[in-house]
Amino acid sequence: MAAHLMKEVVRRDPGQEISHYADNQSIIKALTSRKGRTGQYLIESYRRGTHKASQDTARIRLRWISAHSGVEGNEAIDVAAKEAAGGRSSRREELPSILKGKEGLRASKAAIKQEKKEQVKRDWEKKWKESPRYARMARIDPNHPYRKFRKWKDGLSRNQGSILVQLRSGHLPINVYLKKIQKREDDYCDWCKEKEGQIVPETVNHLMLNCPAYKEEREKMKQRLG
Template identity: 30%
Template sequence: MGGVDIEFSKEIKILGLTIDDKLTFNSHVAEVCKKALNIYKQLSRAAKVSWGLHPEVIRLIYTATEEPIIMYAASAWAPATKKLGIQKHLNAVQRGFAQKLTKAYRTVSLNSALLLAGILPLDIRIQEAAALYEARRGTDPEQSHGEGDVELVTAYAETPHPAEHMELEFINLVDQQQVEAHNCQAELLAICKATRVILDRQETSFGIFSDSRSALETIVNHNTRHPLATEARSNLSCCKSQNKTVNLFWIKAHAGLEGNEAADKLAKEAAKTLKRKPHYEQCPVSFVKQKIRMDSLAEWNRRYKSGTTASITKIFFPDAIDAYRTVRKIEINNVLTQVMTGHGGFSEYLNRFKCKESPSCTCDPQQVESIPHLLFDCPVYGFSRYELEQRAGVTLSAENAKHIIMNKEVRQAFLEYCINIANKVIARNK
């Protein structure tokens, strides 16, 4: 062109997304992982095993900076995360952060670190974000949520111009006297249907009573574009043009209000006995998000169980789904992480890395000093074990550890027992 040769480019960058000629997205992943690793290097100076930033601060940095950097434009390149090469890049970044979150040693496996940190593998998070993006746009070809159409927000072009917005408010009614004086989906649908009925009626004054404050607030807020709320506002605007007065009332639920109690009773009876096609089949995005998250956890659980690492962690958390619900309720520290990974100041681990001549326990030269032995079998700590069993009413064993962890009544006492023994062993092996 103009005597200048135009070379063919193998890559192009559009809005921060690097696209290569074969759509491998290798260059894009390498670039974002490099940015993420630079942040990790700065973080690692201020977060060590026994001192430094609190794990929750590290979690905030991870969720607010690392994930957004890596997951940018995830819906475009999510299929590439199924390749092992891409997964290795992502795992290299996430492993460091997971270890900092749990105050774990660098030798701890990715499986253990992710589970104790309570964060999903990055490739699964990217696929999850892409699936949610497609669901919100209504372009998911597989409809992974397994229900009807997704409830999509109303397009801006289909909403009234701000100058045409009518003033909407609702009145709070908190007792029966006030009700007599004025004689987030199912509730919205009910209010929306009420506005449809009002349009067909000849009367000029109406009242809509609801015990769902959130539904009423959704309707009166013109910035919300929920399809049912948009239709209700449109119907109310038409009612106004017909010189009809419509008042919205919020009444307190389960407060002995006669009309509200009757409505609840009829709704329960209809739900149990009525056999007919649903009035509204679109499922909310929140349900789709929950379904996608459950699918993500199922895939993570499959990987976790089939993996050859995290053998000690699996004693406490054999199931990743149960662990995801539980681990955030536990205050993880460096000692507890050593217990739940086996990577710490124990003879077996120290001998493995040539830091101690023998892996033997003090109770028996032939017995390896491992976490299962120390917590459940070692006679040196037999009295502490017996005392906890009597106080908590449980039997301490490797097979029973997962049930003890899930039991919120005895969990804290068991964790304190583990930390107490670990501190003694670590101090002895220094």
């Protein structure tokens, strides 16, 4: 596509010097090597395109630029390139002949697989958000599929993992939950009511962070965590 755009620039303004910036060093090295490699047909297509453009212009320069250089428009170009690779940015009739038809470039197997994978992910996310469970689970953790939680859980025993799941979901025998399932008339923390004279709901956050009954345990945990 870069070669096609350079030819267009030359056609409109012959003799103009052109600089092509790329943030992929391996591609730049591949363009200066004749060794065959995966995607070699793309390299050859670029060479043919730039050779044709260079016949009508002063010089074409290929330069490297850092992907995180802060150059204005660099991120926008990256987004546009990904959309184009997925076939989501332009209608087929608007594409240059090199990208369509029998004479066009062969479709990239890797790009097709990646697009299919992303499409499956988008379809799954759409169905998940339409599920009646989504709103309830999103309140617990909006970052589905919970990779960070799974990483934490992998280092725990089966019993510890079960407790962690209960804490995250709030489905454990604390007074707020017991009242919810009609096993208790109120949801107050018994310790705070009897020892402190305070009426405080016994929630997970209260037990883990605030309840004076577990002050010593919290201090020990802080020391272990450093």
